Amino acid sequence: MMFTPADNDFAQRVRTSFDRQRVMQTIGAELVSVAAGEVVIGLAFREELTQQHGYLHAAIVTAIVDSACGFAAYSLMPATAAVLTIEFKVNFLAPAIGERFVAHGRVMKAGRTVTVTTGDVIAETAAGPKPIATMLATVMTVTDRPISG
Amino acid sequence: MMFTPADNDFAQRVRTSFDRQRVMQTIGAELVSVAAGEVVIGLAFREELTQQHGYLHAAIVTAIVDSACGFAAYSLMPATAAVLTIEFKVNFLAPAIGERFVAHGRVMKAGRTVTVTTGDVIAETAAGPKPIATMLATVMTVTDRPISG
Amino acid sequence: MMFTPADNDFAQRVRTSFDRQRVMQTIGAELVSVAAGEVVIGLAFREELTQQHGYLHAAIVTAIVDSACGFAAYSLMPATAAVLTIEFKVNFLAPAIGERFVAHGRVMKAGRTVTVTTGDVIAETAAGPKPIATMLATVMTVTDRPISG
Amino acid sequence: MMFTPADNDFAQRVRTSFDRQRVMQTIGAELVSVAAGEVVIGLAFREELTQQHGYLHAAIVTAIVDSACGFAAYSLMPATAAVLTIEFKVNFLAPAIGERFVAHGRVMKAGRTVTVTTGDVIAETAAGPKPIATMLATVMTVTDRPISG
Numbered sequence: 001m002m003f004t005p006a007d008n009d010f011a012q013r014v015r016t017s018f019d020r021q022r023v024m025q026t027i028g029a030e031l032v033s034v035a036a037g038e039v040v041i042g043l044a045f046r047e048e049l050t051q052q053h054g055y056l057h058a059a060i061v062t063a064i065v066d067s068a069c070g071f072a073a074y075s076l077m078p079a080t081a082a083v084l085t086i087e088f089k090v091n092f093l094a095p096a097i098g099e100r101f102v103a104h105g106r107v108m109k110a111g112r113t114v115t116v117t118t119g120d121v122i123a124e125t126a127a128g129p130k131p132i133a134t135m136l137a138t139v140m141t142v143t144d145r146p147i148s149g
Numbered sequence: 150m151m152f153t154p155a156d157n158d159f160a161q162r163v164r165t166s167f168d169r170q171r172v173m174q175t176i177g178a179e180l181v182s183v184a185a186g187e188v189v190i191g192l193a194f195r196e197e198l199t200q201q202h203g204y205l206h207a208a209i210v211t212a213i214v215d216s217a218c219g220f221a222a223y224s225l226m227p228a229t230a231a232v233l234t235i236e237f238k239v240n241f242l243a244p245a246i247g248e249r250f251v252a253h254g255r256v257m258k259a260g261r262t263v264t265v266t267t268g269d270v271i272a273e274t275a276a277g278p279k280p281i282a283t284m285l286a287t288v289m290t291v292t293d294r295p296i297s298g
Numbered sequence: 299m300m301f302t303p304a305d306n307d308f309a310q311r312v313r314t315s316f317d318r319q320r321v322m323q324t325i326g327a328e329l330v331s332v333a334a335g336e337v338v339i340g341l342a343f344r345e346e347l348t349q350q351h352g353y354l355h356a357a358i359v360t361a362i363v364d365s366a367c368g369f370a371a372y373s374l375m376p377a378t379a380a381v382l383t384i385e386f387k388v389n390f391l392a393p394a395i396g397e398r399f400v401a402h403g404r405v406m407k408a409g410r411t412v413t414v415t416t417g418d419v420i421a422e423t424a425a426g427p428k429p430i431a432t433m434l435a436t437v438m439t440v441t442d443r444p445i446s447g
Numbered sequence: 448m449m450f451t452p453a454d455n456d457f458a459q460r461v462r463t464s465f466d467r468q469r470v471m472q473t474i475g476a477e478l479v480s481v482a483a484g485e486v487v488i489g490l491a492f493r494e495e496l497t498q499q500h501g502y503l504h505a506a507i508v509t510a511i512v513d514s515a516c517g518f519a520a521y522s523l524m525p526a527t528a529a530v531l532t533i534e535f536k537v538n539f540l541a542p543a544i545g546e547r548f549v550a551h552g553r554v555m556k557a558g559r560t561v562t563v564t565t566g567d568v569i570a571e572t573a574a575g576p577k578p579i580a581t582m583l584a585t586v587m588t589v590t591d592r593p594i595s596g
Contacts (some may be wrong), residue, residue, distance in 0.1 A: 020201035052169035063208030318499035350467035432473030
């Protein structure tokens, strides 16, 4: 889907916000690309982020796709708006086995207040790319007040 | 709700599995308590885990409650079973501002294959406890095959 | 949880809105009770509403609990506001076998714009009450514009 | 995505099961098409199915897309299996205004026990087609026991 951003500097705005998320640095996530309504975040496998079987923990899979969805919504917001994730649902399709993980977040519907986004996570493995998770997330544009849910 | 565990050593089994989740050590989460069908995980605020406004990132809030729900389900499973999170939904109720965060996971319905759990996260603040997130999660008991979703 | 309604006539307002939902009459649902932030809807079993095994269809189970959640949120809104369901998730806990089904909707957090609600459906059977579904729903207060999502 | 059905008579099996869902006749839904892993259900606008503003009730929008998702999953199951919806989430994108509504359900990942599906509902209006809802649903293949969740 094609979207017209409300702010021409949306890509820089997304990059600045991403850089301020300390947790993204902590887990080693990187912002791969930013388009209007579509953001990609990558993460290399790291043992510090595993669950009991040695795979990437579902919470980290969730973290990168949740961020990709939130920033996809943020990319279409006015320059002065803040972004607030209201809720999301994630389904895990396969164990998070791979050398690298790539989360895509895309805006499905951008409303004045509520934006609906979808996301997925692909594991890059020796045998090729494999989808491991899918998300449906609701994001709010906050323009006129302190963030308080 | 009262549940009868299938395995008397359930608490030790949950603790062992928790200790094997490298990501829980990485973020500094600790297992507070384990009962049959109910698990509590705590996390002290850390700047490395923040989002752009300096609050705990929603992904970390999600990580502790997702784990609490998964381990609550796991506590009722047979000793030889593995636990697999099929999906979850989380709603964020307020910004994650606080000194410490406590996630409670509880089993709502334990089926032979599918267990439904609920969870919530409470922020401990100077002004008292405050609910910041609620989760509804579906967990699978895997007994007869390698985990593959 | 105790809530203070913004509109003292909330119960009448909910009843009027319920009566205008033609689909509730079509399926035979009735408004059992209205309190501030809590609404109960009942439905007697009817063969016209069944799925392929002769149980109440999951869509009808969903319909009554979705309405109970929406009206629970609506009960706390200002007199001039409209209610809009943004999204919900429902887990089915057991087949909808019973003579009557009762859906409870409750507000968990009432924000200025976004209200988070939970709901459940109990089947009344010869063997006693049995939970068959649980819901987590997000509802929006619309005050200043035509409803458009 | 292309799927190979486990049962060559899947289309007839889906049609037979759809015809047994009394509620689908009650609301006037029809099975538009059945392919392996993809099912389309249509519904003409009817006043008996409206909410308080005269639009199609969200519960009916949900009913047709929930069924489309469930039957999409069922189309890939073995001939002797039963289908059980574990849970779903639906986001409403726009009011259900239109002359006719078409729900598409598609399998995203068909596992041995758990199938993940997505669905959407398009309203046919004088101004053209408009997406009004999107769903992410988890469906279970039941092969060896009475349906009990």
